Amino acid sequence: MKNIQDLISHIRTAIGNIYEKPEADAMAMQVAEHVLQLSRLQLSTERQRPVNEQTWTDVEKIILRLQQQEPLQYVLGTAHFYGLELEVSPAVLIPRPETEELVDIIIKENNAYQNLTVLDICTGSGCIPIALTAHLNTQAVYGLDISEPALAVARQNALKYQQSITWLHHDILSGTSDFPPQSLDIIVSNPPYVLQQEKGLMRQNVLSFEPHLALFVPDEDALQFYKQIAGQALSLLKPTGVLYFEINENKAAELSFLLQELGYGEVKVIKDMFGKDRFTRAIINSI
Template sequence: MATIQELQQHIRTSINQAFPEPEAGSIAQLVLEHVLQKDRLQLRLDKSAEVQPAQQEAVEQMILRLQQQEPVQYVLGTAHFYGLNLLVDDRVLIPRPETEELVDLVLKEHQGQKGLNVLDICTGSGCIPLALQANMPSAKVYGLEVSEGALEVARANAAKYDLPVEWLQADIFAPVPGIAAGSLDIIISNPPYVLEEEKELMRENVLQYEPHLALFVPNADPLKFYRRITDVALELLKKDGRLYFEINERYSQQVRKLLQEAGFAQVRVVEDLFGKARMVTASR
């Protein structure tokens, strides 16, 4: 039987063509934490311990998938997001760190406020509304999504953490069901914003495995979701309600202009930790 240290090196070597270092090392760490149910420190302290045959076989099956460049989050079936360990599969986009920054912005700007009504549009795995609900327990939080498959994942995540988010299956380009006009304090959205022409710049495993419905917009109409969600926000937000977008950095000024022309106040482009314009916020 292999030791933990030997198995870690075996994973790194086996997936190196699909995921060069240092990514291979990070993935090996995640795989072992998941299969052995040990954290980073425990793995280091127990590096000479032998791995059970069933656990080694589970790792070998994961290696086969990783060698096909399948994202490790899909292989493990989980992704970490703002303190939650969410279920994910190829029906949903893998939550990104910049979306955690969007959640953090909302929580900081509404710290201490009770009884807020919040809608997340294009909810996917439910990462945004679930993180908000977990940190704003008195809020009424909705998650809207067109894909039934994605909503199945979101519901499973809500059940895992016993979070009372209300899920709405609807196309955002149709009327939003079940929410009264002028009733929301916050609308937040990370809609599709990657241009079709940007596919050639993306990693092959993203294109091959992640749902294109959640990623791409036509080259000729990159702001189609932002225009529609802006109209929805004008209808559903209360006076002084807040709108939060994650954006394609190429279109930060266009989104700002769109909101200003729609009559929103306090329109602000917010940079992420890497200094990229990735969020826009505005007040009704």
């Protein structure tokens, strides 16, 4: 009977003409971990363990989807984010490492505070509010999105970690959501920020499978979400409140100017792990 080593080699070979070797190797290991429910260490130490026919059949179905360049996270139904294993589906954007960096910034800047009230706008899978709830002392946490299917995924993820997060179905571009003035300590958003003209720079597995609603903005109004969110946040944030954004690296200067024009203070652009202008932080300029 074929064993774990055979299975991993088969997966790697089957997708090797689509993905570069390091990526194919990593994906093969992740598929094996998923179908066998074994850790990476167990896969390494038990490579001669036999694998039954049903598992091989399941793996062949996975391989077919990967050969169509469907993202691995959608195929497996899960994505890892800041130590969490979250459910994902084509209704939500796959959480990115850059967004983990944003979460890490927020946690490090706010872990000394108690009873925080947090709103995440364009929440998708709920990865940001769920990670923040797990690591900060929060009184109330909200996740807002225009997509009800996305919120269904977010609800399942919060339920998995037994978190009491309030999910709001709302189009932030249509106007103010129902929050009392000066009621929030943190507003965070990773809104759509990829320009239509940037489509040609994106990988096909992103373009073909991930929700365009969560990705793209019109070239002529690239900051539409930031304008709307920052405008509303002026009244919703407490005097000590902080606004955090994940941003398009090419729009950092324009967004900083916008925030300053709106009256925010201490506007700061923060680079990601690749040295790109990826995050903006601003506070209410209380005078």
